[in-house]
Amino acid sequence: MKKQAVAAGFVFLSFMLPLRVSAASFDKFYVFGDSLSDTGNVFAATNGLVAPTTAIPQNPPYFQGRFSNDRVWVDYLGDRLGLKPSPYITLNPTIPNQGINFAVGGASSGQGNAVVPNAPLPGVLEQVALLTQPIIQANQKLDPNALYAVWGGANDYVFGQATNAKQTVQNLSNAVGLLASSGAKNILVFNLPDLGKIPFASATGLSSNLTALTNDHNTRLAEELDKFTKNSDLNLISVDVFSLFNQVQANPGKFGFKDVTNPCVVGNFQTIISVCSQPNDYLFFDSVHPTTGAHKLVADAALAAIEAKSVPEPAINLGILALGAFGAVGMLKRHQKRSAFGSVGRVVDAQLSHTTVEN
Incomplete structure (x- = not known):
């Protein structure tokens, strides 16, 4: 169930990624x-x-x-x-x-x-x-x-x-x-x-x-x-x-x-x-x-x-969505194959970086 939840989370985060980012961060x-x-x-x-x-x-x-x-x-x-x-x-x-x-x-x-x-x-x-x-x-x-x-x-x-x-x-x-x-x-x-x-x-x-x-x-x-x-x-x-x-x-x-x-x-x-x-x-x-x-x-x-100027390229957005979807499917399949041998808990930290206009 944990891996299913993580997989669902990848899909959720993929669709939650904004197509337009708020104003860029400048220091001066x-x-x-x-x-x-x-x-x-x-x-x-x-x-x-x-x-x-x-x-x-x-x-x-x-x-x-x-x-x-x-x-x-x-x-x-x-x-x-x-x-x-x-x-x-x-x-x-x-x-x-x-x-x-x-x-x-x-x-x-x-x-x-x-x-x-x-x-x-x-x-x-x-x-x-x-x-x-x-x-x-x-x-x-x-x-x-x-x-x-x-x-x-x-x-x-x-x-x-x-x-x-x-x-x-x-x-x-x-x-x-x-x-x-x-x-x-x-x-x-x-x-x-x-x-x-x-x-x-x-x-x-x-x-x-x-x-x-x-x-x-x-x-x-x-x-x-x-x-x-x-x-x-x-x-x-x-x-x-x-x-x-x-x-x-x-x-x-x-x-x-x-x-x-x-x-x-x-x-x-x-x-x-x-x-x-x-x-x-x-x-x-x-x-x-x-x-x-x-x-x-x-x-x-x-x-x-x-x-x-802060909008991600469409290909990047589609790639992230695809990555989330394929990752979810793959994790669910692996979970089914390994269910007979028991599950091993693993914590995965994902960091999403906001797009900003900077060097």
Whole structure:
């Protein structure tokens, strides 16, 4: 009876194995980007910790250094991963054990800042260098069990007068390559939503131009990222924000929005004219930045992309099921043959390992 129970247990465990595993386990979370990912760097750099109502962005109506009415995708995804990266400008001398957010509002894809050009604020590629350069000089490697996120490019087109996406995408590709060559294994990369559909575009008559630049950017970015697929050690995770925002704007009620065209804030993050009474009804908080509800959807999309990379191969699942079934049949047959000679008790320990995204 004991062997029958063990055999039945193998079958039970085989069918209980999940086909989709929950979010991967990472030990740190590093973020590189612009205002869509900034959780307080520009705010701290413009004296927001002392005078929040005159900082960039103003608090209120902006939320604690975020360019939104509440938390942004970094906060939401961090909650799901159990990690809270610290803004790099407010860091103590010691590196936080949960990661760093290097993202800066207004950051260009490469060097400098498209919104505050005279401030010493790093672009996306420069942000990556802030982390990797000390590692390289010390002849060390980045943490292979950390998650690294890269999202940028919008400022190049909206404020930086870029006329095509070639250099912008190359900057982002170089950022991913620098992370990978420095030891990063798990890298999230986001494409851009249709910039021609943001309120700023319609207000300035730039909708068609920004849509064309967005399409060029996303096509080139996909091509660049495809080059990294030859690196079997790299877990490159793409997040399709373009499709997500198109779905929301095509069917806003499904996602809880009432207005996906106009901004809640009239003015900008420095000069506020008026603020709507129900920001969460809007997709856009101001003429460029989404509300916290949109950020939550971005975090959900990122988490889904991470989990999709954690799905075991179908052949592995079928193999485990087959192994459980054949093992059960074999054990039952052996039990029948040996029943006349008595049974010998044996304890068998089986350890099932969860699939995670790691080195």
